[in-house]
Amino acid sequence: MSTQQLIQAEPHPSVSLSNGPAAAPVIEVAHLRKQYGTTVAVDDVSFTVGAGEIFGILGRNGAGKTTTVECITGLRTADRGEISVLGLDPRRDRHELHERVGAQLQESAVPELMRVGEAVELYASFYRNPADGRELIATLGLENAQYTYFKHLSGGQKQRLSIVLALIGQPEIAVLDELTTGLDPEARRDTWRLIEGVRARGVTIVLVTHFMEEAERLCDRVALIDHGRVAALDRPGALAIAATTSKRVRFTPTESLPDELLTALPEVSAVEHRGPEVVVAGSGDLVTAVVLALHGAGIHAEDVQTETANLEDAFLALTDETPHETNGATR
Amino acid sequence: MSTAALTLTHRQRRAFGLLVASEIKIAIRRPVGLIVAVGIPSALLVIFGSLPATTTPSEKLGGISFFNLYVPTLLVFVMIAVGLMMLRASCAGCRLRRYRRRGSWSPRRRSPQSWP
Numbered sequence: 309m310s311t312q313q314l315i316q317a318e319p320h321p322s323v324s325l326s327n328g329p330a331a332a333p334v335i336e337v338a339h340l341r342k343q344y345g346t347t348v349a350v351d352d353v354s355f356t357v358g359a360g361e362i363f364g365i366l367g368r369n370g371a372g373k374t375t376t377v378e379c380i381t382g383l384r385t386a387d388r389g390e391i392s393v394l395g396l397d398p399r400r401d402r403h404e405l406h407e408r409v410g411a412q413l414q415e416s417a418v419p420e421l422m423r424v425g426e427a428v429e430l431y432a433s434f435y436r437n438p439a440d441g442r443e444l445i446a447t448l449g450l451e452n453a454q455y456t457y458f459k460h461l462s463g464g465q466k467q468r469l470s471i472v473l474a475l476i477g478q479p480e481i482a483v484l485d486e487l488t489t490g491l492d493p494e495a496r497r498d499t500w501r502l503i504e505g506v507r508a509r510g511v512t513i514v515l516v517t518h519f520m521e522e523a524e525r526l527c528d529r530v531a532l533i534d535h536g537r538v539a540a541l542d543r544p545g546a547l548a549i550a551a552t553t554s555k556r557v558r559f560t561p562t563e564s565l566p567d568e569l570l571t572a573l574p575e576v577s578a579v580e581h582r583g584p585e586v587v588v589a590g591s592g593d594l595v596t597a598v599v600l601a602l603h604g605a606g607i608h609a610e611d612v613q614t615e616t617a618n619l620e621d622a623f624l625a626l627t628d629e630t631p632h633e634t635n636g637a638t639r
Numbered sequence: 640m641s642t643a644a645l646t647l648t649h650r651q652r653r654a655f656g657l658l659v660a661s662e663i664k665i666a667i668r669r670p671v672g673l674i675v676a677v678g679i680p681s682a683l684l685v686i687f688g689s690l691p692a693t694t695t696p697s698e699k700l701g702g703i704s705f706f707n708l709y710v711p712t713l714l715v716f717v718m719i720a721v722g723l724m725m726l727r728a729s730c731a732g733c734r735l736r737r738y739r740r741r742g743s744w745s746p747r748r749r750s751p752q753s754w755p
Binding site for chain 2: 381383403404406407410411413416417418419420421422426429430431433434435436457473477
């Protein structure tokens with residue numbers, strides 16, 4: 309605990325220690341609550357987003373991420389709580405809000421038989437000061453698909469068109485909901501570069517995701533939403549450090565090994581088998597303790613690896629989920 | 640309120656024009672609906688019109704033919720009926736296919752079409 313506090317207390321020159329935004333807030337959400345029938349989608353969510361930052365909203369499926377975002381953008385009326393976006397009330401000033409906030413929506417589409425260029429032109433016509441559609445199409449690498457029907461676009465192209473439509477009104481804030489879900493790793497990385505490019509234009513970004521890697525790579529701050537509440541809110545790195553006092557060591561033993569050998573050690577908190585591999589979680593001088601114990605028992609360990617805490621560990625620790633569900637997740 | 644809705648700005652007129660134009664283009668690209676709504680009735684009209692009984696003027700109908708009396712009336716009815724049915728189906732389809740969800744985040748004035 310003391311080392312954790314030490315690490316957290318090291319001030320990075322450019323980052324404020326508090327978990328509030330560095331710049332003036334453009335989105336303020338206080339005690340948001342939204343219920344569908346008897347299901348509480350959002351229980352109590354509060355956060356602020358500063359101008360120019362990439363703010364991540366992270367959570368598992370059904371945690372209340374999309375509902376939160378829909379309340380922010382005025383698509384749904386909150387049951388309780390206060391929301392201010394660019395000083396506007398999302399519900400009352402909906403029309404003005406949509407001029408200044410662009411959105412990429414989960415599961416939204418344009419008509420199948422509409423061409424890319426037509427969709428961009430049509431949506432541009434809705435805004436007061438639209439961006440140059442051609443330029444935006446070129447920036448997102450869709451110039452070759454300009455005359456392609458929406459239904460013939462690849463998944464990555466559809467997402468990019470979605471981003472074009474989110475940015476066509478020259479918004480001050482862009483809300484991107486599950487942007488890279490369903491994209492292959494390469495397209496995902498390309499999209500990340502695009503988002504960084506969008507931020508470089510001075511647009512504040514609210515990024516809803518359930519990919520830890522994405523949040524870690526892109527976001528300045530992350531709100532972790534679990535069961536309709538903000539479980540944690542901080543920089544991704546700080547969250548990772550704060551949530552995981554435990555360390556992990558993984559290795560492949562040359563012969564089968566009784567769990568008691570390791571669980572008996574004071575440093576070890578859990579032992580898990582993943583195929584031939586053994587993963588040991590614990591704290592303190594874990595590596596030395598494990599290696600010495602194995603050596604004492606005459607067992608050799610191959611491929612010894614230590615894992616550093618990342619956002620995924622933080623996510624699991626904070627949302628109280630057992631680690632075996634992360635098998636196969638990106639690390 | 641009603642005057643506000645009727646006085647469209649240049650931007651609104653342009654947006655509306657583009658919306659109508661794109662709907663027309665989409666309708667032409669998927670011609671099945673057009674064929675059913677326009678093609679088949681036209682063909683039936685030609686077939687029935689070629690029967691002498693429908694085009695012979697009749698004293699009972701005030702000296703005009705059955706066709707001249709009924710076709711204009713029916714045309715109006717059919718246009719209204721098809722329009723009403725297609726509008727409903729197309730609104731539901733747009734909602735189902737999430738086009739409306741996309742549109743709802745754009746600054747369009749609230750109209751009956753964008754009711755949730």
